[in-house]
Amino acid sequence: MIRAFSAFLALRYLRSRWINVLGTLGIAVAVWALIVVIAVFSGFIGEIRGSIRNATPDLLCTGLAPGASFAPIDAVLRAEQDVVATAPRLRHHAMYFPHGRGQRMQATRALATNPLAFDAVELVGIDPAAERSVTDLTHWLERAAGAAPEAAPDATREAGVTDLQRPFDVPREIEEQHALRSGASLGPNRLLAASPGILVSRRRMTTSWLERGQQLDVVTGRFERAEFGTQLLRVRRGFAVSGAYDTGHRILDETTAFVGIDELRDVLGFCVDDPFATAPQDVVSDVAIRVRDGADLAAVALRLEAALRRTADQAMAGARVLTWEEQNRVYLGAVGQERAMMKLVLFAVMLVAASLVYGTQHMTVMQKIKDIGILSSMGASPRGVQQVFLLAGLVVGLLGCGLGVAGGLLSVHWLNDVNDWSRRQLGIELFPTELYALDRVPYAIEPVWVAQVAFAALCVAFLAAWFPSRRAARMDPVLALAYE
Template identity: 25%
Template sequence: MGYEWFVSLRYLRAKRKQTFISVISFISIAGVTLGVAALIVVLAVMTGFHDGVRQQILGNVPHVLIQQQGGAIDGYPQLVKTVRQQVPEAVAVNPFVSKEAMLLARGNVAAVNVKGIERGNKVFRQPFFQSTDEQVQAALYSGSDGPPGIVLGLDTASTLGVGLGDTVNVIPPKFNVTPFGLIPKMKPFRVAGIFQHRGGFLDAYFAYVDLRQAQQFLDANGQASGVEIELVSFEQSRQVTQRLRDSLPYPYLVSSWEDLFGSFLSALKLEKLGLFIVLGIIVLVAAFNIATTLIMIVMEKHKDIAILRSMGANSRSILQIFVFQGLIVGSLGTALGTLLGVTLAGNADPIIKGLERLLKVRIFDQAVYGMERFPSVVNADDVIAVALTAMVICLLATIYPAWRASRMDPGEALRYE
């Protein structure tokens, strides 16, 4: 260890007359610690919310969607076959039929999008009330006598006042021509399943039926409203979408989930960046404390600096002494803040629940956000970015005081001593 490090460490240990400077040093370390910890926790929470919202969106939205301009897709089986050949990343390629409709039951009305889907659709991977996905699919595709099955969201079922096994009347925007005029087309369906509400608006908007039943009921025999593609990873949607756009000519329209809801997630990313900048000011304030501490030490140690210069220490060594001192404060604060922030972010859910029990208040309402636990995901890149930013700010804060110390004239400093 060079003498520059030794002198830097010695200046951090205050003598009796310099206790005030030592206290300011500890305040600077605490400021950097709190700033770094706050940044890590907030970024982890924002990342958790971002992932939670994305999961809610992708619960009912396909990774890639193919539709046809101006109407339904005729001969969709050939399109499904072509997509499966061109997209090896596809886990599932499912046609569907959808149409807005009204549901009527027990004098109650609800507006939904009736969607005809095939067996094995990813919709059946979400939790259902009082039944499993196998039971729901068996009831929906049984083909037994009686009304066909329909799967509703919890909000829709609550609005209609129905439960499993009850009957609802589906009224699409189609009419039968009779001698008495136009009569709305209506068909009874039996509730085969109710999926749990996760807070997303899409959960309450869709009602699912068998694809064949939907085609017959909505006068779409041999047609599909679109084709949904599920990929191995949602991150592949952009390149797959571009590939399909190049291979499928007009009038086919190919959209990724980012095209449909990407603007909302982009707003969350922008909010995350804004919070990073705002909370970074906390670290900046702590860096000003470091600069203030070093300036006071330079003023206090002007005799020591002059003696060192007279003993042969050059200006570069004096500069290094005070830069090292600032880096020690910044490194301690950054290390402690990183440890504190990662610990708090990693245990955010039990901490929030503990505070709720202790204070008897509701801090995080799971029903509102549709998430089972408080979202907090520690991203290694975010932690590294926060630590590097804090270290750079602390380093910049040491430059001016260290430069002033290195420019001090030993003759002037000792003239009146």
């Protein structure tokens, strides 16, 4: 029960002691920081998850044996009622460099041994028509095309593909135009062999100074059967940049280049046009899967995995089906961990605020020793005396909490306006959006988090006030009355 005199005196003490504003402000700043920073962090995480989601199929069947054939796997996958579409994929690591640089490098030993002269990339072979049914391929191509109009003084500098339906096609005139402009030889008959297309990310196109139509030498290796076991065979194949894509997922964009799946099969020695080949012609390393909207991805993945392992086909024995979150588990986990660390760091601000509340309440108790004796002589119980200082601390916490929550929510609401104003008027960008390729500062207010912060602030204020209040309650009234 709250004693009337405790509440009455707590408010009077607060009113007459402006030092309590310090505690209130401390709590308010801590709550404000916890709400604003975590809201922005959550916004960023939301953006990241969104971009990952857009760049990743619902499910990915992986862990297939080398040389696995798509057709039997596809049959198993499509037997699951929640699977809407599938698309074959073939992954292989490679390096590339603009055509002609290799010859120049041979002339200079230093350059030839410099690994930075190459760009490492994961080549992903896709079938555009099938891929479109499982991912947002068209949207990735449109995004890249629309994102770089200012950097397109001529056709070759455009980032977009010529035909969205056939993204690996490179119009011959563009390839020739680029070859002529770069001074490359077109051969004795001024004819250029048509090169298969390669899609690089818009980011890579910018950072590596690539242009549409530009010839790239892709170098990779594969094992081939030899007289005694296997031997490593170096493969070098020319591709022409057919355009750019932009999934929005920075890591994928910086590490991946797409080529036609048949081209990659050919590079890796799976002769797709050879009717006498022993290896399957539809070899895949992964299968991208789209499932029915609203289906439980984890449950479908488990069912598919079980179905694949039930078959007698050795190629599917080690197959795993990963949800889009599992495919990016490490990255998403790291981002989530960063947010958790940030919460921990910011909670230290709350502890500073708690020390302010403790300090001010302790000071009040020490200044009010005689009052404690007076109250005891009037019949106040130790619990009632304790309530005076506890309530004062709680009111400080409540006010600080209210101010912090209101300030935090308003700050988040006006975040982009404040950021724009600061950039225009002061030349300082509080949240550099360009760093993250964003046009606005993302934020997400999580009501549960706001409630948790508010509750924690009240608990902290309560605890900080509890220790001085306990001291007040334990005072000997006779000594307190005699205190000078």
